[in-house]
Amino acid sequence: MATKATIIKIKVNFVLNTPNGLRRVIFGLEKDTQGDVVSWAINFQLFERAKKSDPFGDPIVSLDVDVDKALNTKAEKASKGLTATQAAHALGPAADDAKAAEEGEIDQEDAQKTVQKTLKK
């Protein structure tokens, strides 16, 4: 008998662009299943470009955040689509802090917290 495949990881990437076309955030939500244990992570990538005619190229910031287990339900909900407030937060404060952390203006941990806060919005 053929066996049914068991999914151990799902990753959904929300591609969010600012209206001026100069900033893009890929908000990747990953669900990992190890046996009966489920965990969530965020892969946050920020792209920027000077002109719309330029390609985005590689991300200027890439942050991996392990989601607090207390937020698992919110992560599950967010994987079905980010709300307007969540999208605005990802493109605004989360992206700003990710960039600020990359430039040493704030701690990496603070930026990760801001990114994770997208789920609570």
Next chain:
Amino acid sequence: MKSKANWCHGAFAGVVFLLSVIVCGAQTCFGQAGEASAKVVEKDQSVGSCDGINLETSGFKVRSIRIDDPFLFLPWVKARQKRASDQITGLIKGKPFTYSDVSDKALKIIEDENFLPETSDARVQIRLEFVSVENCTGGEVDVVYRIYSTQILPVLSARPEERVKERETPQTPAGQTTVLAKESSPLHFTPTGGYDSTNLLFGGGRFEIKPRKFWKLPFKSAIIKGEASPRMHDVSGALEGAYDSEVTSPGWLAHADWLLNFSHYSLPTGAGDIRGGHLMLHFAGVTKPLAGGNMSLRFGGALDGGNRQTEPGALLLAPNTIPNAGFGTLKLYGGLDSRFARNILSASYGLELGSVGPAARVDWRKHILDVRHQFWYSLGSHHLLDLDSRFTLGRLQVPGKVPLPERFFGGTNEELLIASDDWQIRANPVIRAIPASGLFQTAEGAGGREFFSYNFTAAYGIWRQTLVPEELTSDDEFNSQLEGSITSVTNTLQVFYYSKDPHYSNVVSQLPGAQTALQDLQTVVSTAQGTHAGQVPELFDACTDAIKAVARRIRNAISSSRVPYGSIAEVLSEDPDDDQLLNVKQGCETDLNGVLKDASLTSATNRVETLRTQMLAEFNQIDKEQAEKKAIDDMAFTRRTLNTLFNDVNIYSISPVFVFDVARIGPRNGVFGGTRYGPGAGIRFELATTAHFTLGYAWNVKQGPGEGRGNIFFAIGVRDLFH
């Protein structure tokens, strides 16, 4: 312009060509089927479900790995898949299973290969990735990586021309072919061919160059296309340019394209040839969705000049008709497209004003109405019933003279009003039961002054292979995440519409004032800290931190050229975890000044609080419902297209086809002119990896003089050979 339709007589040569294509396609298709069978056997020999097993702690090893992507038949996708597959094999195959390697590192390898490449136009992107395990037997497990990515042109997917592509070449509307990937060739060549008892054996194709940079010219591609035989030719060369606005861009224009085209043709009618050569400059635009996201408008115009010639043969000239002439025309056209869940309706109207020679007068006027309707419905999983209808109406008014080829000639040959591939306005009566341009005799002579035609095609996919595996399309989680992707894009757009609200502008205009108030507050706090040296340092720190945090958000919002809605929402939030102004009030006034009792501090915090209250009042008045509606309307076509691509499209399908055509040409007198009926049947084969064709026979129920009893119709298109 005239273009040779795909409909033509079937013949031995065409069938031979067709068979070679099918064999070629079958090698890919059935090769995969054989591979699949082997896997089924392998599966059948195993019994282990992997559900609920921690494969790492249970000591499993990786037996095999596989990457699935619906578009693996595209060479650049295949090349990336192979590179990723080789790396992942080296990383995990035959080794102990670890979630870190199998899930995270391997998926990173796939992502680095970027299966969803950059495109040269503005598209909405969707990407889902799955890692699954199966056959947990003998301490080993098979790992499968599934990548489902697509990028859709938001408004253009409502065009009937695009729906045909979804069926025949789903990789094109899915944005997998318009790539800037280095593996993708800038050259594209799609051959065509066929046979017609009048045209004889003909062959040709469409050759396109899409350089990454077209010097500094406003074009994206150069195209040469045509077909030729010893008796006929129809060739054209064009430079094409296009503009697509981002879905989040302001303005009403979604897409514009322009074209500089030269065409030359010579088409036999069976009684004489009609010929012409002309240069055309064309421009067209498409609006963003209107009417609740259910409709978009198209508009355009063209200037055209050249010559029309006739090899009269047995053709009788109608009054005010000249066989040879130089000419110029101005064409204006407009239309609407509408895409629903399972329907596309499109209507176009074109007006042609022509003159013989380079004169500023109107020698003839041509009115064209072209209406198309497409309906598709899945009877059973992916067994699509496709119903296509097309109604075309034309009228020619001749206050002066008109070249003979400008009159209406009907049959399997299709003539288009404009040269654009993206907007096809049919300009003659098409009937598949009459070969070439054989419907032309009227009471006045050769070529009609008026016509209508109706063409109906019904097809039902009996055999098919789905683009996305059925196990996924029937999976609730997959569907909800697919839906979630498009919802996220819609909600991002909604934020853009928030920013169009005047109350939002009122908030933004107060940001500099808030920034100044915070700076002043910080000065007061610093002064107070000097006055109260050593007192409550933790409260001073908390106040200063709150000021800095919110000041940084406001600074980002002011300096940003983006829509800083998210930063403003944070600043005005009531969540104490946010960097918001209430924290300033709490930290500086309630907590710190609760101890200090400093009047200047109270004054400074009150100023900040007053501004916060004013901004919040404006912020809360933003019409979110209206913004949400606009965003949903804008994304309606995209959502419907996405559903079609994932839930209806097949990688191959074989369908019986029923056709019914009616065509009338006039003026009529006795047997000259009048109405013809053409019922028929055939078969349609579509293989996205290789080719598509339709073969069938239609009867000419009510024959006119010199017309046959019927016609074998045969259309073929081959996949881009340079891919």
